[in-house]
Amino acid sequence: MIGAIADDVTGGTDVAVALRRGGLRTLLFFGVPPAGTTLPAHDAVVVALKSRMASPQQAVAMSLEALEWLRNNKVSQVYVKYCSTFDSTAEGNIGPVLDALSSALSVDVVVTTPSSPRHGRTQYRGHLFIGDGLLAESPMREHPVTPMRDSNLVRLLQAQTRTPVGLIGHDTVREGATAVRGVLERPAARYLLADATTDEDLLVLGRVLAGAPLVAGAAGLASGLAAAAGSSQASGPDVLPAGRSAALSGSCSARTLDQVAEVLRRGRPAHRLDPVAVPDPAALAARALAWFDAADADGALIYSSMPPEDLHRTQEVLGVQRSARVLERATGLIAAGLVRRGVRRLVAAGGETSGAVVAALGVRGGVVGAEAAPGVPWIHPVDPAHPALLLKSGNFGEPDLLAVATEPAR
Known part of the structure; x- marks a missing residue:
């Protein structure tokens, strides 16, 4: 069994759908589940943390807790999932987490790549x-x-760890599994x-790393591992619930700004959150929900996405x-309010937004369903009181994704 540790919620959905696409029955949990949690039949399980923007010390602690849970659930391979744009700082968190997990697993070599040609x-x-x-x-x-502001991955990762960082060059990968x-x-x-x-390169790496105790990367390499693990012809629930x-x-x-613009271009109901004008979160949420009620807005968009210049002014x-x-x-208060108002399909754009939605609704996990876009699957929570969730990384999806995913039922 493959056990993945993702550094944010949308990263968790991304790697979960990559494993499902490879034919593995995949479960996704938001945070480390309680000990003794009963799991349905599965080939892979993903634990999505909120560690990408945490301090290195916090990220390491969360990752080690997830590792312990996965080992107690008999995983044979651990996959550390980070963003395909290698989002990090000179302090971490990719390097410190790899240091901690490789030490805990007594691993001598870890192969990693952010390559994800699908994205x-x-x-x-x-x-x-990119x-x-x-x-x-x-x-x-x-x-x-x-x-x-640097594209050299060896330099970027080496800045985060005292452990030597090297390269498996493209010529070697193209020679095939024996060369690697x-x-x-x-x-x-x-x-x-x-x-x-290419995906073929990732399949080569997947075959080589099928027995490795620790691997790291974006969703692309996870797809290669899933293909090497063999297919159980997995499928998940593909029928979305009726409702708003x-x-x-x-x-x-x-990319998300383009998606918001497309919703507005189509004339769909939309409400912008302005934290400068209303800096109290409860009042900001109440205003948004009052707008939703007045507009009777099925397929609505409520957004705080803004271009860089506006974001800088807000932060100032x-x-x-x-x-x-x-x-x-x-955002969490609004999500809970929307569900109380009968919303059964809820889309969240952005890692922090998705984390706030999941936390506010109390969703612990679910079964990975069909993709609305590459790396963006619908999640069907085990609790039927929760809506189907589409948790979208900021950079993912075509410009019409938000508009299509929230299209009102006909």
């Missing part, structure tokens, strides 16, 4: 490409929390970043931490 992420000669451009030339360069195994038999470093530009739909968007990524007025707390708390 337009590829690694070549140790550099991360589409046709380098990471440092993409919109991630101006990310408000983790600006990525040769590198692993004589590793030049504990952490080896593997070049991969709504979307909550807090991501300020360029309220401060970075306070503005985040206000919006996260308000």
Whole structure:
């Protein structure tokens, strides 16, 4: 069994659907489940944490707790899932988490790659490409929390750990599994970043790493591992519940801004959260829910997504931490209010937004269903009182994703 530890909620859904797509019956939990939790039949289980933006010490503690739970549930392989844009800082959290888990598992070498061609992420000669451009030339360069201004993955990871970091070059991967195994038999470093530009490259790595106790990467490498594990022809519930739909968007990524703009272009009902005008989260949520009631807004969008210049102004007025707390708390209150009003399909755009929704609703986990977009599956909670959830990473999905996913039932 594969057990994955994801560093945020949308990362958890991304890796869960990659495993399901590979034919594995996959469960997804938000946070570490209580000891003794009864699990339905499965081939893979994912524990989604909120550790990406935590301090390195907190991220390590959360990851070790997840590791203990997974080991108690007899996983044979642990997969550390981080973002395909390698979101991190010079302090962590990718390096510190790998240090802690490799030590706990007594692992000598860990292969990793953020390559996920399905999402337009590829690694070549140790550099991360977003589409046709380098990471440092993409919109991630101006990310408000983790600006990525270097594209060299070896340098980025080496800054986070004292453990040597090396590279498995593209020529080696293209030679095939035997060549990659040769590198692993004589590793030049504990952490080896593997070049991969196609799904075929990831299948090669998946075959080589099928028996490795610890692997790390984005969803692409998880797909390679799932393919190597063999298919049980897994399927999940694909029929969405009847009832009202709504979307909550807090991501300020360029792709999510495009998706919000498309909803507005279609003339769909939408309400913008303004934490500067209403800095109290309870009042901000009450205003949004009153608007929803008055508009009778099936398929509505409630959003705080804003372009970088507006975000900087908001953070200047309220401060970075306070503005985040206000919006996260308000988002949770709004999510709970929408469910009380009969919303049965709820979309959340952004990792922090998705975490706030899951926490506010008390969703502990569910079965991974069909994808609305690559890496964006519907989650069907075990508790029927909870709505079906679509938890979208800020950078994922086509421009019409929010509009399509919340299309009112005909």
